[in-house]
Amino acid sequence: MIKVDRIHKSFGNVQALRGVSFAAPDGKITGLLGPNGAGKSTIMRVLYTVLRPDKGYASVDGIDVVADSLAARRRIGALPHGAGLYPHLTARENIAYFARLCGVEKGVLDDQVDNIIKLLEIGDFADRRTKGFSQGQRTKVSLARALVHDPQNVILDEPTNGLDVMATRSLRDLILKLKDAGRCVLFSSHVMQEVAALCDDICIIADGVVAIDDSIDGIRERTGCDDLEDAFVAAIHLVAAE
Amino acid sequence: MTRTLVTVFLKEIVDNLRDRRSLASALIMGPIFGPILFAFVISLSIERSLDDVEETMELPVVGQEYAPNLVRYLESRNIEITDGPADPDAAAAAVRTGLHDVVLVIPEDFGAQLAATRPARVKLYSDGANTQGGREARRAARALSAYNRELAAIRLSARGINPLVLRPINIDDIDVSTPSGRSAMLLGMMSYFFIFALLMGGMYLAIDSTAGERERGSLEPLLSLPVTRTQLMLGKIAATGVFMAFSLMLSLLSFYVVLKFMPLEKLGMTPNFDLAVVVAAFFLLAPFILLGASLMTLVASFTKSYKEAQTWISVVLIAPTLPILIVSILTLRPQLGFMFVPSLSQHLILVDMVKNEPLNGLHIAISVFSTLVFGALLTWACARLYRREGLLG
Structure with a gap:
């Protein structure tokens, strides 16, 4: 709300x-x-x-x-306009970094990252470094990053x-x-x-x-x-x- | 609090270990180029100072035939006489154009003047603006005046006067500098290399974690997370500091290795730079890490882009030389007040270490403490700056 x-x-x-x-x-x-x-x-x-x-x-x-x-x-989970990723980290690492900063507990962190990767259908490139990703791939990863802590x-x-x-x-x-x-x-x-x-x-x-x-x-x-x-x-x- | 800090810290370390530019500046720029440049400068100065004593010097002489004794005398002083230009005018031109460094011109009436016990005139052409030529000219002049004294002594003896009457004073030059002390002069610039390596080690991290994040568009999502900006900033500064410490340690070790291979004893130098000094120097310079990391982060967060940050941080890289330079030019001795100045205090204490002189505990304490205080102040300023809206640019 x-x-x-x-x-x-x-x-x-x-x-x-x-x-x-x-x-x-x-x-x-x-x-x-x-x-x-x-x-x-x-x-x-x-x-x-x-x-x-x-x-x-x-x-x-x-x-x-x-x-x-x-x-x-x-x-809040926010996707700012033109949000950028860390090019030297993989998509999964990008998402996990934000999950950790959002306070997602260690025990459930991997599961939650896996779930969001599945939900957004980015499994194919989740373990590649994000340098050189297409705009669509980047947006999906940014979105996964914003939603990984399951915000209201x-x-x-x-x-x-x-x-x-x-x-x-x-x-x-x-x-x-x-x-x-x-x-x-x-x-x-x-x-x-x-x-x-x-x-x-x-x-x-x-x-x-x-x-x-x-x-x-x-x-x-x-x-x-x-x-x-x-x-x-x-x-x-x-x-x-x- | 700590979890956020550690998360940011680890991410920055991993991220930058994968970044060739960050890694190169931490591992190559400071630790490798510094010692190589240093070794180059030292071997150059060794060569030059050895020149003076041992090497045969070439001296073109115009009119050798008018003064065969003088020529023989000069040759006995390890000066190789060669044929000079045709006439005095050509000699002046040859020196001016740099064809010869020095030319000696002996006039036709040299022998006649000597025989008449009138001062016989010779001309020594040199170019004062040419340092190499200046040294050769001084050496030639020294040889000539020695010949002059010898002739005078012979003339006095021939007239039954003790030649010593012409020597009311005998000057003995006594150099009290110890071999370690002499090395310190040359190794004075070494402390700047360490500070430079230290700063270079963290430079790209500092830029990347502020201006870089902004340019990439990753700063805004990061700031929208439920963590405070101070936590983010401290994690980034900590990661920057680790890279800087790593770069410092590497450059100290590479100096240690390079100095082992330098023929410093030829210069009469025995710098005190064993492993114990390497460790001590590391802890002496370590407080500068916080200062450097926060200073670079501060500068980078002011700038609008990666390129602009790079430009301004290059200025930061030069800034620590200023106090060192001023004190070296004015040849000031270490005193208490200097210990409050970061970079200068580390420089002065390091020089004493290398000279193997007793260290002043109070000086070290002030140096460490004041540098840490400056670092803490700058970190605080960074935190203030990070809270600004304008951080997003």
Whole structure:
């Protein structure tokens, strides 16, 4: 369960977030949709606590991400945008390193790493050094790394970037599995169709504010557009008009 | 707390052991290039100083036929006389262009002047800007003035005067430096090699664990884990320190081996560099590891990219030479105040060790303590810096 309440964040003179609020409940996939530079990554970085908000409140499972960032991080598995691996370590070592840092106990560590490798179907290259991995392989390993400690909340920043059709598909299946397991999944993208195919709720962000936050049908209804892409454009124009 | 630290530490060690660049700078740059360069410099200076005494020197002389006795005298001083340029102008030109280092010109009236007991003039051409030539010119001048004194003595004797009247003072040069002391002058630069090797050993680790992580995009996922940034940083500094210690030990040992093969006794040097000194020097320099590791980590976390970090850390590699250089130029003796300056204190104590002089316990204690305090301060500054948002760049 993720809650964001009127978060503000500036970098110098640039106001990246101007009072963003939304909620992502457990057992649902929430999509953060918005054009490039809308503030999607910034809000996610606030949630996995590498950025501190200037104003506002955000919580993960009721834990304040500013006051108790360490406890909040324990509840999160994050895949930052363009996350990189350690090229001299094998995929398995990369995953195990993160599992250890997340406090996974020694006795269960190997099992948990094996399970996530099976789940993400990366067994074929799990024991190769990650140098020279394809984008799809890298994303899968990064994802395995983020999920190895079995977090309740999963934050994925543009995970499908640079993935081919097959890889996107298997990623989509995985996200649905997480949803069925009752996880809270927050997922960002600038690709309309992807969000439409996956998400239960969509939060459209433009220019640092939430333009619209509703279910897919709700968004169609409120913008009066049947086509989701038109609805997206209409929502963004709404912000620009203000 | 400790589990995180150990996890980060072990991962950095494994990661960097597999990285050729980290490994090369720890195993090759400091430990191998340092001693090789050192051996090269020493053998060069041995050759040069041996030149002076033993080797036959070549001296082109213009107008040999006007002073056969002088020529014979010079030859008796192990100076080989060769035919010089045609005339004095050509002699000056030959020296200026570097064709000859020194040329002696004897004028036609040399014999006549001597016979008339008037000062006979000879000209010695040399180029003061040419160090090799300068030494040869000094040697030729020494030989000429010796001949001059000999002639004067003969003339005085012929007139019934004791030649000693021309020698109211006799100067005896007494060099009190011990053979170990003389070695210390040459081995003074050695302490910098060790500090350099020590820093090189951890350089790529320090860059890789900050600027490198950021550039690779692995820093952000790492910081989103439920561990504190201070723990991450301490684990990285610890791994950097181990590489540095390893590099230091290797370079001390390789020096030990190289010195065994150097003909230092030819220079009258007997540096005290046995295995006991190797071990003592390791513990003397070890406190510098924390300082160096935290300093390099600090610099690397300021920079935006791997390349920028490399540039700035090269500056850090030179910085420890500055105090050593200043003290060497001003030829200051070790004193208490210097022991508070890291790198300088290690240098001064190491020189005393190599000279086989009694060591001052207080100096060593201050050196170790102050270097550790500086290291702790820098580590603390690193921790502060790691907590910044800007760390992600």
